[in-house]
Amino acid sequence: MDSSLVPFGNPPTERADAARNREVLLCTARAMIAELGADRVTMDGLAERAGLGKGTVFRRFGTRAGIFRALLDAEEQRFQCQVLSGPPPLGPGGNPVDRLIAYGRARTAFLLARHDIARAAFERKGPVQPAAGPDFSRPHIRMLLGQAALGLPDPDTLALQLTSALEGPPLLFLTGEPPADPAERCYSGDLPTLLGDSWQALVERLARR
Amino acid sequence: MDSSLVPFGNPPTERADAARNREVLLCTARAMIAELGADRVTMDGLAERAGLGKGTVFRRFGTRAGIFRALLDAEEQRFQCQVLSGPPPLGPGGNPVDRLIAYGRARTAFLLARHDIARAAFERKGPVQPAAGPDFSRPHIRMLLGQAALGLPDPDTLALQLTSALEGPPLLFLTGEPPADPAERCYSGDLPTLLGDSWQALVERLARR
Numbered sequence: 173m174d175s176s177l178v179p180f181g182n183p184p185t186e187r188a189d190a191a192r193n194r195e196v197l198l199c200t201a202r203a204m205i206a207e208l209g210a211d212r213v214t215m216d217g218l219a220e221r222a223g224l225g226k227g228t229v230f231r232r233f234g235t236r237a238g239i240f241r242a243l244l245d246a247e248e249q250r251f252q253c254q255v256l257s258g259p260p261p262l263g264p265g266g267n268p269v270d271r272l273i274a275y276g277r278a279r280t281a282f283l284l285a286r287h288d289i290a291r292a293a294f295e296r297k298g299p300v301q302p303a304a305g306p307d308f309s310r311p312h313i314r315m316l317l318g319q320a321a322l323g324l325p326d327p328d329t330l331a332l333q334l335t336s337a338l339e340g341p342p343l344l345f346l347t348g349e350p351p352a353d354p355a356e357r358c359y360s361g362d363l364p365t366l367l368g369d370s371w372q373a374l375v376e377r378l379a380r381r
Numbered sequence: 382m383d384s385s386l387v388p389f390g391n392p393p394t395e396r397a398d399a400a401r402n403r404e405v406l407l408c409t410a411r412a413m414i415a416e417l418g419a420d421r422v423t424m425d426g427l428a429e430r431a432g433l434g435k436g437t438v439f440r441r442f443g444t445r446a447g448i449f450r451a452l453l454d455a456e457e458q459r460f461q462c463q464v465l466s467g468p469p470p471l472g473p474g475g476n477p478v479d480r481l482i483a484y485g486r487a488r489t490a491f492l493l494a495r496h497d498i499a500r501a502a503f504e505r506k507g508p509v510q511p512a513a514g515p516d517f518s519r520p521h522i523r524m525l526l527g528q529a530a531l532g533l534p535d536p537d538t539l540a541l542q543l544t545s546a547l548e549g550p551p552l553l554f555l556t557g558e559p560p561a562d563p564a565e566r567c568y569s570g571d572l573p574t575l576l577g578d579s580w581q582a583l584v585e586r587l588a589r590r
Contacts, residue, residue, distance in 0.1 A: 324586065329579035333546040340545025370538035377533065378586050 194232055196222050198246060201239050210240065210288040240293035244286060251282050252308055268319035269379045275316070276338055276371035279309060281364045283342035290342075310335040322379055337374070341367055403441055405431050407455060410448050419449065419497040449502035453495060460491050461517055477528035478588045484525070485547055485580035488518060490573045492551035499551075519544040531588055546583070550576055 200222040204213045215236055219226040233239045260266035261274035283290070314331035317324070324330055409431040413422045424445055428435040442448045469475035470483035492499070523540035526533070533539055 322586075324579075324582050326575065326579045326582070329575045330583060332550050333576070333579060333583065336549025336552075337542040337546040340549045341541050343545075366535065366538045367542070370533075370535045370542060373533050373535070374539060374542065374587070377531075377589075378583070380586075380589065 190232075193222075193224060193228055194242075197224065197229060197232055197239070198243060201243055205243075205289065210292040213239070213292070215239075237293050240289050243289055244293050247282075247286060247289075248308070251278075254278070255308075255312065268316045269375065272313065272316045272320065272375050273372045275309075275312065276375065277364075277368035279338055280342065280367045280371065283339065284364050284367075287342065309339060313338075320379060323381065324378070338371065399441075402433060402437055403451075406433065406438060406441055406448070407452060410452055414452075414498065419501040422448070422501070424448075446502050449498050452498055453502050456491075456495060456498075457517070460487075463487070464517075464521060477525045478584065481522065481525045481529065481584050482581045484518075484521065485584065486573075486577035488547055489551065489576045489580065492548065493573050493576075496551065518548060522547075529588060532590065533587070547580065 197218060201213060201218055204218065204221060213236075215229050215233075216226060218239065219229045222229075229239075233242060255262055255275065255278070257263060261270045262278050264271075266274075310331050313334050314327060317327040317331055317334075406427060410422060410427055413427065413430060422445075424438050424442075425435060427448065428438045431438075438448075442451060464471055464484065464487070466472060470479045471487050473480075475483075519540050522543050523536060526536040526540055526543075
């Protein structure tokens with residue numbers, strides 16, 4: 173143990189236990205979601221399966237939605253690492269227009285694959301929570317628009333609109349019923365591919381000088 | 382009274398009273414929002430000022446958020462009438478690309494002007510409610526994309542993405558804090574103009590063949 177990091181008393185063990193419990197709970201929640209679906213993961217079920225007290229689960233996550241929010245945060249971090257330091261075209265190094273296209277495809281696939289977790293992460297009570305995703309997407313898209321130098325007058329505002337174009341459709345499917353006609357087609361077709369292809373066509377048209 | 386519309390007994394008077402109470406409450410709510418701001422409109426205050434029982438207000442609107450939802454619905458109807466049968470370029474008759482630009486500008490101004498009402502219309506309890514706006518914007522944008530014949534491969538999916546690009550930014554400002562950097566600029570500048578100009582540049586670039 174590095175004494176410079178652990179100056180006094182017993183807290184390191186407590187902290188290490190807390191971190192371990194958190195990891196056990198997240199891993200157990202992932203396994204339960206895969207087996208049972210997000211709808212059937214409860215605080216009681218999670219505590220029992222993880223072999224931990226219900227009080228520990230409440231202290232870690234506060235509410236049932238808190239479990240799913242912690243899972244989403246962990247996945248979001250992994251996604252952001254791929255964008256910030258993974259291989260091109262998603263990671264750094266390629267042409268900015270190709271990178272913008274790759275980002276839209278990857279982000280759409282990411283959001284749709286975590287659809288049930290994101291839905292379960294909504295707190296049903298308390299104030300409406302802003303989604304965390306746009307806080308990463310908007311500056312990233314803004315940076316790529318700047319590098320691509322598309323000659324459009326206001327890349328700041330355009331980045332906000334393109335972020336909504338990207339993050340919005342998966343969110344629309346999150347709340348309530350999906351819109352009637354194209355959604356049926358989308359669900360019966362392959363939604364990530366349809367949205368990814370359409371994003372690519374949009375970006376290519378924007379990039380045409 | 383037209384007897385063909387009112388075939389039996391006394392319900393017309395009851396219905397007329399209910400409709401009148403509803404109008405009185407909506408008008409009173411509008412006046413109170415203008416004077417006090419949406420945050421300070423309460424069920425009790427509304428009942429007192431309208432000279433109606435609190436029970437009547439509850440029966441009409443259910444919750445405080447219900448008042449604001451009813452107001453939004455009424456305004457939304459008026460907006461949709463302008464789009465469906467008002468003068469061009471927003472209403473029918475003009476070039477579809479011009480109409481798409483006019484729609485984006487009008488919709489953005491509409492959403493931002495009703496920002497405080499929309500915020501207050503969120504139910505803090507109960508299931509997350511899908512926004513009603515996209516159900517009108519998406520088919521309208523889809524129709525105009527079809528008329529404009531832009532040569533893009535999948536106008537159904539593009540309409541969904543453009544609807545999000547349009548409805549999303551005002552929604553982002555609805556929930557929690559606005560994003561830090563360009564938002565400050567947006568708030569200090571003229572947000573409807575910035576979003577409207579950027580929408581126009583986006584549509585013009587899409588329409589360039």
